[in-house]
Amino acid sequence: MRFTRREILARSAKAASAAALAGNATGLLALAQQSSAQDKKLNVVITGGHPGDPECGCGGTIARYTAAGHEAVLLYLNRGEGYCGDSALKDCAAIRTKEAEKACAILKARPVFAGQYDGRAIVDPAHYEEFSALLLEQQPDLVFTHWPIDAHRDHRAISALVLDAWLSSKKRFALYYYEVAEDTQAFTQTDFVDTSDQAVRHREACFAHASQQPEKWFPLQEEIVKYHGLQNGCGRAEAFYRVSSPSLFTLL
Numbered sequence: 001m002r003f004t005r006r007e008i009l010a011r012s013a014k015a016a017s018a019a020a021l022a023g024n025a026t027g028l029l030a031l032a033q034q035s036s037a038q039d040k041k042l043n044v045v046i047t048g049g050h051p052g053d054p055e056c057g058c059g060g061t062i063a064r065y066t067a068a069g070h071e072a073v074l075l076y077l078n079r080g081e082g083y084c085g086d087s088a089l090k091d092c093a094a095i096r097t098k099e100a101e102k103a104c105a106i107l108k109a110r111p112v113f114a115g116q117y118d119g120r121a122i123v124d125p126a127h128y129e130e131f132s133a134l135l136l137e138q139q140p141d142l143v144f145t146h147w148p149i150d151a152h153r154d155h156r157a158i159s160a161l162v163l164d165a166w167l168s169s170k171k172r173f174a175l176y177y178y179e180v181a182e183d184t185q186a187f188t189q190t191d192f193v194d195t196s197d198q199a200v201r202h203r204e205a206c207f208a209h210a211s212q213q214p215e216k217w218f219p220l221q222e223e224i225v226k227y228h229g230l231q232n233g234c235g236r237a238e239a240f241y242r243v244s245s246p247s248l249f250t251l252l
Contacts, residue, residue: 072109
C-alpha cells in the first residue's frame with residue numbers, strides 16, 4: 001500500500017503527539033543566534049528555485065531573523081517565467097517579480113534574482129562561477145537551500161549551485177537544507193526552529209504569490225510545520241538539515 005506525504009504526516013503527527021505528551025519529544029534547537037556576540041547582525045541568504053520557495057519552506061524562520069534585527073536576502077534562481085496561472089506567459093516574469101517583492105516586504109527581506117529561466121536551469125562551469133559570485137556578494141553568514149533530491153529540477157539545480165559555492169569558498173558560511181511541501185522527498189532533519197509566533201507573516205508571504213495558487217500547496221506546508229511543532233512541544237516549527245554550522249553560531 002502506498003501513502004501520500006499528507007497521509008504519512010497525519011499518521012506521524014499522531015505518534016509525535018503521543019511522544020510529546022510522554023516527554024520524549026525531540027529537543028528544539030535555536031537557529032541563527034550568535035552565542036559569542038549576540039549583538040552582531042547576521043547576513044542570512046535563503047535561496048530558492050523560484051519565487052515562493054523560500055517563503056514556503058522558511059517563511060517563519062526568515063520572519064524570526066528579521067524580527068531579531070538580522071538581514072535576510074531571498075535569492076531566487078529565476079523570476080518564475082514558466083508559469084503564472086491564467087496570465088500570458090510573456091507577463092509571468094513581471095507578475096512574479098512583483099509577487100516576490102511583496103512577499104519580501106512582508107518578511108522584511110531583500111529580493112535578489114540570479115537571472116536563470118524558470119524550468120530551464122543550467123548547471124555548468126560558467127553558471128557555477130556566476131552564481132557563486134552573486135551569492136558571495138551578499139556576504140552570507142548562513143545560507144539555506146533546497147534539499148538536493150527535491151522533485152523539481154530547478155530546486156536540484158540551485159542546491160548544486162549553492163553547494164559548489166560553499167565548497168569553492170572554503171566553507172565560508174554555515175549551510176542548511178530546507179523542505180517544501182510535495183517537492184521534497186526523503187527529507188532528514190537535524191535542527192528545528194520554533195516559528196509559532198510567525199504564523200501570520202509566513203502565511204501572508206506565501207499568499208503574496210497569488211499566481212501560484214497557494215491555497216493548493218500552503219495547507220500541506222501548514223501540516224508539515226505543525227507536525228514539527230508536535231515533535232518539539234511547540235505550536236509550529238520549521239525543520240532543517242545541517243551541512244555545516246561554524247562554532248561561532250548556535251541553531252534558534
